[in-house]
Amino acid sequence: MKLPAFFIAHGSPLLALEDNEYTRFLERLGQDLGVPRGIVVFSAHWDCPEQLLTVDAKHETLHDFYGFPEEMYTLTYPAPGDPALSRKISELFKSNNLFSQPVLGRGLDHGVWVILQKMFPQADIPVVSLSVDSLRSPEEQYNIGRMLAPLRDEGILFIGSGGLVHNLRLLSDKDQPEVWAQDFDAWIAERLQAWDLPTLFAYEAKAPHARNAVPSYGREHFVPLFYAMGTADEGKRAQLMIQAYQYGTLSLNCWMLD
Template identity: 40%
Template sequence: MSSNPKQRQPALFLPHGGGPCFFMDWTWGPADTWHATQRFLESVASSLPEKPKALLVISGHWEEPVFTCSAVSKPDLIFDYSGFPQHTYQLTWPAPGNPALAERVIGILREARLFAIPSFNRGYDHGVFVPLKVAFPQAQIHVVTMSLDQTLDPALHIAAGRALAPLRDEGVLIIASGMSFHNLRGYLRPETPERARAFDTWLTAAVESPAPERDALLTNWQTAPFAAYAHPREEHLIPLMVAAGAGGQAAGKRIFTDDPMGAKISAYRFDG
């Protein structure tokens, strides 16, 4: 892949919704609960400087002892959700893998003195195929998925993103797939709107800060208002750290926000 800085791809943090929510008439609430998020995801491709040569996707649904990259040519779908209608277990999204790019990602991380290994059987979990089936329905772009490190150390994931940033100049779109609010017991509770909004306000201010301040704030995200309420466990937030690290020195920006089931969520873009 040739370098073309004028067409540098951004790094994105996208909300992937709840289970297969974009392919149902309803889920955990009124029928239109996820319509705004779906429309946002449908707009992602047209917001890019050009069609990506490949996608590098970091999903909040994959954790390993070290960073692990899928080196599979034809990944299967992993239906890692339960209790949903039968048709949602028959979804397809046959986007090809890219073992060569996976090897490149691993090499970059190792050069940065970060442990990284390949996986030769990992498919696309629902944090990958559910939002990307909406954003890239033709499933023609090569995809490599990368796990979180199971420590969920925010500084480590920022460092990984920083190491991977040069891929953006080669046409690789870096997508962090998670949720800026992820407390399944908090949805539709009366205290949630205020708490989720306070956390989202802090998180957006952090993302939109210059890189040194942003990295420091995100590293200490647990000091944010209602941080533990928004994320009883942080695996859905940590992908954001990779996107931020890959985002360069310029401030990030919020590009979408909504309140599904009373919980404020946001998406972010990094163009630095």
């Protein structure tokens, strides 16, 4: 069973406790996808110059945030890992001349488990987490994802977890999203649907409000998009599944890539 890949915004960690249009969408999405053989997540919250990947047989839950309600720190997502899948990923990286480093005992950060506990609440599907490198070029990030595309034919679900508009310094208490955030999302949407890689790779220079949407200190939330797109290079199709916002500017969207 070949599954599509996804870019999924994980928003605020509070999504784990919330019941709203976006969380209900994630629940339905998980039900519609059935049971993948394994899930591989490129997480914005694991940004490293080296390509790292988890190799655990079972994961701990990282509460890598502070200042949230106490209930947040009691939530767990004890998903199993898949050391055999981790080895396959390492072998694909090696065959494409990309050095990768296995990591044992890291746990799943909230960029991984917040969305998965909505999509697959039983926590019974094996998960492998992969780091991203926000300092690589978009083309390099895309090509790393493309290295792993063969695993989609084996029932592996790939997710890039981050946020297309993610600037914590520009959050607001407005009920309606800021126009500049909507403009940036719309620009990305148009180029994504056309699979216009040259323009997307140059988003920093060409996209409206790029500095606000993807600040220099927050690129790690945008780049999982390119890793996820790379896994869908064969079909080059993108479909926007939902678009919402938190705090005026924090973009909540899901793109299906196939």
